[in-house]
Amino acid sequence: ESGFHTNPRQQQKNLNSEWKRLEAQSFFWVMLEYLGVERPPVSIATGIITDSDNDEPINGAIASVLDSVYTTDTFESLFNQYSSIPGDLKNGFYYIENIPENGSELIVQAEGYYPDTTAFVVDTTDFTFIDVSLISSIPPNVASTSIGDDDIISPGEELVIQFSRKMNTTSVDSVLKISPEVMYNGSWNSAGDQLTITTNNFEFVTNYTLTIDSTARDNSIYGHLFDGNYDGVAGDSYVVQFATSQADIISPEISDIYPTNTQFSELWPIISATFSEHLDTSLFDDSTVELRLGSTLVPGQTVYYTVGEKSVLNFFPSVRLDPGKNYKIEFSGSISDTVGNSIGSILWRQVDKHLHPDARDRESSWKLFLWGREKTVEPQIALNIE
Ligand SMILES: [Ca+2]
Ligand SMILES: [Ca+2]
Structure with a gap:
């Protein structure tokens, strides 16, 4: 076997029985080579069919060489045997064996x-490997916006x-x-979508209208015009209305501080606080969260x-705590929301020296404790504190 089950793209190919044939075929050839037997003539075209916009494999694509046809x-x-969500899994894999002798076009x-x-020999x-990237014929539209169901945007967001x-x-x-007219900066992601x-x-507290005219085009060689009204027919504008909120003068509210009580239950604890809104990450430094043993800072990562x-x-x-000592946790008073409302004063918890008798003694991994559930999430920011 050549792939890893833990690689999702690979795993989705492994579900295909011809993919297994491809692997078996390779293995068969290795054995022939080992035995010094000449490889019989091969006539197999295979590859992956993807969407040129996002490189995602395409389900139900039909690959054919003359009368030999394969549907991905x-x-x-x-x-459906592996997922309950249509479109969740895809491999775009095709495998055409016994290509007719006069076959020269895929x-x-x-x-x-x-x-x-695609012309080929x-x-x-x-194997004759031919990957194919197809261009979507569906005109572009707005898939989603960050304007929530409340149709409100907070200035600064x-x-x-x-x-x-x-x-x-x-x-x-x-x-x-954007109407009424307002100065803004627009920036595109590298994909351009x-x-x-x-x-x-x-x-x-103002009503705004955002319009994208029908002449906006996608980036394909066809340059389809915009389908602002989602009827599949190109050539109409997209219009969305939203309102702006009142000025934010409220500091972030803090909930779900861990540890909740005055005892750590672990020797490698995760200290955690949940805030009611996003924070200004440019203010983070090595005093944003502090764990102290007396006046000494405990090294670690925020x-x-x-x-x-x-x-x-x-x-x-980043060090094991000492079960015989008192610790103090401090969240800095300069922690602020994205428009400068800070929490104002240091928030602290004193942790008594008697650790829970069942204290866990192993290093914490990057886990997010949120509303009592543990999730593995990639952090946005990680600061090392020596
Ligand atoms: Ca339309
Ligand atoms: Ca706020």
């Missing part, structure tokens, strides 16, 4: 894509527009309008996560 796995044909088609024809000594596919960014920038607009200059509208600060001591 779909939720209905295979993946034709690939899929619903919602332009067909593709079959390799009679090995980023306004994020996620497009359904890679855009011709200039064509969007030149026709995107997500635009982030700054809202620092937006007025409070880690910041955002979860929905909330945020979490964790501190992981």
Whole structure:
């Protein structure tokens, strides 16, 4: 076997029975080589069919060489055995054996894509690998925005527009309008399918309309016009209305401090506080969260996560705590929301020297304790404190 089950993309290929044949075929050839037997002539074309916009494998794509046809796995044909979510799993894998002698063109088609024809010469000594990238024929639209169900944006909060596919960014920038007029900065992600607009200059408690004109185009060679009304037909504008909130004059509220009581239950504890909103990460330093033994700082790592509208600060001591000593945890008073409302005063917890008798004695991993549940989440910020 050549792949790892822990690699999700690999695992989704392993579900395909011809993928197993491909691996078995390779193994068979290795044995022939070992025995000094000449490899019989090969006539197999194989590869992966993907979406050119996002490199995602395509389910139900049809690959054919003359009368030999292979349809890539779909939720209905295979993946329903492994997932209850259609579209959750995909491998885009095709495998055409016994290619007719006069076969020299691979034709690939899929619903919602332009067909593709690739000329090839079959390799009679090995697999003929041909990966195919199909171009979507579906005109672009707005897939989602960061404007919530309440249709409210807080000035200072980023306004994020996620497009359904890679855009011709200039064509969007030149026709995107916000009314009433306001100065903003727009920045694109590297893929060119997500635009982030700054809202620092937006007025409070004001109704805004954002329009993307129908002439905005995707970045494919076809340059489809915008489908702002989602009917599948290109050539109409996208319009969204939202209001801005009142000025934020409220400091972050803190909940779910751990440890909750005055005893650590572990010798490698995770110290954690949950805040009601996102924090200004530019203010983080080695005094944001402190664990002290007397006047001595305990070294460790401060880690910041955002979860929905909330945020979490964790501190992981990098040394084992001493069960016979008193510790003090301090969260800095300069911890602030993103518009400068700080919590004001140091928040602290005194931890008594008697550790819980069942204290766990192993190093903590990066786990997020939130609302009583443990999750593994990649942190946004990690600061080492020596
Ligand atoms: Ca339309
Ligand atoms: Ca606030």
